[in-house]
Amino acid sequence: MLEVASITKSFDGFKAVSQANLQVEKGEIVAVIGPNGAGKTTLFNLITGVLRPDSGTVRFKGEDITGLPPYEICKKRISRSFQIVNVFQRLTVFENVQVAVLSRMGKTWNLFSPSKKLMIEETNRILENVGLITKRRHTSALLSHGDRKVLEIAIALGGDPEFLILDEPTAGMSPEETSRCIDLMKHLSEKLGLTILFCEHDMELVFAIANRIMVMVRGKTIIQGTCEQVRCDQAVQDAYLGGSDVC
Amino acid sequence: MTKNISGEKDNRTALIVCAVIGLFLFLLPALLPRFYVYLASIILLTGLLATSLNFVLGYGGVFQFHHCVFYGAGAYATALMLTKGGFSLWLGFLMGPIVGAILGFILAVICVRLSKLYFGMLQISLGSLVWVTVYRWYSFTGGDDGIHGIPMPDLLSSPNSSYYFTLLVTILCLVIMFIMVKSPFGSALQGIRDNPGRSEMIGINVKRHQVVALTIAGFFAGVAGALFVVVDNTVFPDMLFWSLSLEVFIMCLLGGWFTFLGPMLGAAVIVSLRTFVSTFTVYWAMVLGIIFMFVIFFLPTGVLGYIEEKLNKMIIEPTIKE
Numbered sequence: 093m094l095e096v097a098s099i100t101k102s103f104d105g106f107k108a109v110s111q112a113n114l115q116v117e118k119g120e121i122v123a124v125i126g127p128n129g130a131g132k133t134t135l136f137n138l139i140t141g142v143l144r145p146d147s148g149t150v151r152f153k154g155e156d157i158t159g160l161p162p163y164e165i166c167k168k169r170i171s172r173s174f175q176i177v178n179v180f181q182r183l184t185v186f187e188n189v190q191v192a193v194l195s196r197m198g199k200t201w202n203l204f205s206p207s208k209k210l211m212i213e214e215t216n217r218i219l220e221n222v223g224l225i226t227k228r229r230h231t232s233a234l235l236s237h238g239d240r241k242v243l244e245i246a247i248a249l250g251g252d253p254e255f256l257i258l259d260e261p262t263a264g265m266s267p268e269e270t271s272r273c274i275d276l277m278k279h280l281s282e283k284l285g286l287t288i289l290f291c292e293h294d295m296e297l298v299f300a301i302a303n304r305i306m307v308m309v310r311g312k313t314i315i316q317g318t319c320e321q322v323r324c325d326q327a328v329q330d331a332y333l334g335g336s337d338v339c
Numbered sequence: 340m341t342k343n344i345s346g347e348k349d350n351r352t353a354l355i356v357c358a359v360i361g362l363f364l365f366l367l368p369a370l371l372p373r374f375y376v377y378l379a380s381i382i383l384l385t386g387l388l389a390t391s392l393n394f395v396l397g398y399g400g401v402f403q404f405h406h407c408v409f410y411g412a413g414a415y416a417t418a419l420m421l422t423k424g425g426f427s428l429w430l431g432f433l434m435g436p437i438v439g440a441i442l443g444f445i446l447a448v449i450c451v452r453l454s455k456l457y458f459g460m461l462q463i464s465l466g467s468l469v470w471v472t473v474y475r476w477y478s479f480t481g482g483d484d485g486i487h488g489i490p491m492p493d494l495l496s497s498p499n500s501s502y503y504f505t506l507l508v509t510i511l512c513l514v515i516m517f518i519m520v521k522s523p524f525g526s527a528l529q530g531i532r533d534n535p536g537r538s539e540m541i542g543i544n545v546k547r548h549q550v551v552a553l554t555i556a557g558f559f560a561g562v563a564g565a566l567f568v569v570v571d572n573t574v575f576p577d578m579l580f581w582s583l584s585l586e587v588f589i590m591c592l593l594g595g596w597f598t599f600l601g602p603m604l605g606a607a608v609i610v611s612l613r614t615f616v617s618t619f620t621v622y623w624a625m626v627l628g629i630i631f632m633f634v635i636f637f638l639p640t641g642v643l644g645y646i647e648e649k650l651n652k653m654i655i656e657p658t659i660k661e
Contacts, residue, residue: 140540166542180533182597183526191530192541200527200543201551203519207526251541 093118093287094170094255099138099148101131108134110311111148116255116289121281123298124291126308127331132291133175135308136259139289140172141165152255166196171253173244175260179232180247186228188243190215192250215250221284222246222276238269245276256280258290262297270297277301299323307331352650357600364506368499376498377570380505382610384566387509389590389602390516391559396588397596398520399552400532402459405466406560406587408446411579413439413561415473418486418574423479428492428569435565436558442469443557447550454535463581474576485575489568501570508566512559517599519555528552586613589627593634595641604643 096114100107109131116122124132137143139150141162150158152168180188193211194200219225222242227235232243241261248256261277262270274297280286281301292298298305299319306316309331315322322328364383368376392406413435420431450462473480480486495501519525527548530538535545568574577583590609595601609627616623638645 142536142540161544162539163542163544166540172540174537178534178537180530180537182533183529187526187529191526191538191543194523194526195530195538195542199523200548202523204522206518206521207523208521210523247537247541 095151097149099145113313120303121288123302123305130308131311169254171248171251172257173248177240181233189246189250192247196251218249238265255287376502380502380570382607383505383509384563386603386606388563389587389606391556393591393602395556399528404459405463405584407584408466408469408579409439409557409560410564412442413564414574417565417568432565436561439561440558444554447553451546451549470579487573489572595644598643601641601643
């Protein structure tokens with residue numbers, strides 16, 4: 093479904109991502125792992141159009157989407173959430189998701205009909221799916237960190253994606269919040285049939301839900317394979333797991 | 340679960356307050372002497388100007404530092420149509436907002452390439468260019484002197500009639516802007532204010548929305564400018580000088596830039612201050628500065644923003660706990 097081929101991006105000569113490759117098939121949950129600074133977030137930024145690659149291509153469902161602006165890529169039904177909480181601070185939880193839904197429906201050029209009557213069911217359905225429905229009237233700045241991370245995902249779902257990119261969905265979450273987040277990801281994958289690409293430092297979580305794993309080190313793809321393959325790969329162990337034998 | 344599923348706040352209190360103020364404004368010419376009627380007209384149209392700035396500032400997060408350009412351009416357009424063109428007032432009045440919108444569009448297209456403070460700096464310099472043009476072009480704009488004694492039809496020549504006209508147009512414009520703020524476009528705009536990067540990620544073309552918002556703001560600033568011509572029958576270059584823009588900016592912050600009527604309140608406070616304090620001292624701006632300092636310290640969201648927060652605590656929070 094998504095195919096990233098030898099993509100490269102450097103900042104002032106520093107190669108953040110160099111010759112990275114990634115394939116994601118429909119319905120899969122794929123994890124990208126790698127040490128800090130490996131280029132995971134940069135890779136996501138390249139896929140979603142926040143950054144333009146220096147070379148390489150991104151193809152989605154056979155279509156070349158390399159270098160399109162983010163709002164065009166969003167229309168291809170690719171959504172993402174962010175590592176650092178990136179919500180609309182002054183809007184309520186409901187409005188946060190609603191604006192994403194309105195945008196997807198192409199209604200943001202409507203100047204004269206009241207927003208509060210539009211897309212209510214749709215928005216409430218998303219909030220129910222992620223379990224934020226009871227907090228929909230809270231201003232998002234007042235939510236707990238865990239709830240805001242979930243709201244992150246909810247906003248991404250507002251775009252009715254087929255392909256969901258989650259950048260460290262559980263970063264900074266408490267153990268309970270993390271397990272809630274895992275349940276949510278499973279739910280999205282199984283019930284809604286979303287294809288999910290995520291990156292994460294929590295290995296337990298990665299091995300628990302990922303179908304396949306891609307390992308990045310210093311901007312390069314070391315391996316992409318099933319959990320077992322990755323676990324046993326010597327290069328991964330050397331680079332990432334500190335060379336200790338875990339297999 | 341509450342019945343109100345959209346998460347909308349209870350607006351009844353606000354409606355009652357608005358109705359009382361509206362009634363007072365309607366009866367004002369019968370209650371107060373002529374000077375105050377004139378002052379009220381100026382407050383209303385300055386409030387409209389501040390509200391149009393706040394449409395992009397408080398709701399759009401765009402730092403439009405030099406908003407008065409569109410106000411002045413609208414006023415000059417109307418004045419020139421009447422004096423040089425000899426057109427009827429209604430045509431001239433229409434020209435104000437149109438020129439405001441066109442100028443707003445042009446400056447917006449150039450300035451949205453930058454964001455935040457850089458936008459503001461570029462906008463202030465381009466705006467000053469417009470000011471210099473008006474200031475220097477004696478043969479066309481009257482330069483430093485401006486244009487005086489602009490003829491008005493009998494219908495609008497008395498202070499009371501021009502007051503009612505200003506009141507009517509201002510309310511109409513405020514209603515239209517309020518509808519826009521509450522529309523999906525308004526939601527998108529507020530999304531852009533809070534988080535432009537994320538807005539792009541959910542499919543909003545940020546720059547295009549900003550250009551449209553800035554054009555709309557220019558339009559309503561132009562309406563305010565045209566109203567000034569009706570009320571005062573003069574135009575002068577100071578109307579598009581940056582210091583007035585600063586004053587209008589402060590009106591938004593003082594009144595509450597995250598509230599809809601805050602800028603109107605700010606305009607009332609600052610225009611009154613300017614009028615009354617400047618009869619005692621030429622340093623009226625110092626008084627304004629001191630007041631503004633206190634507002635920044637104690638009411639960072641502005642006067643109306645503070646009131647709204649308090650009201651929310653009383654009305655919203657108990658219902659959230661359900």
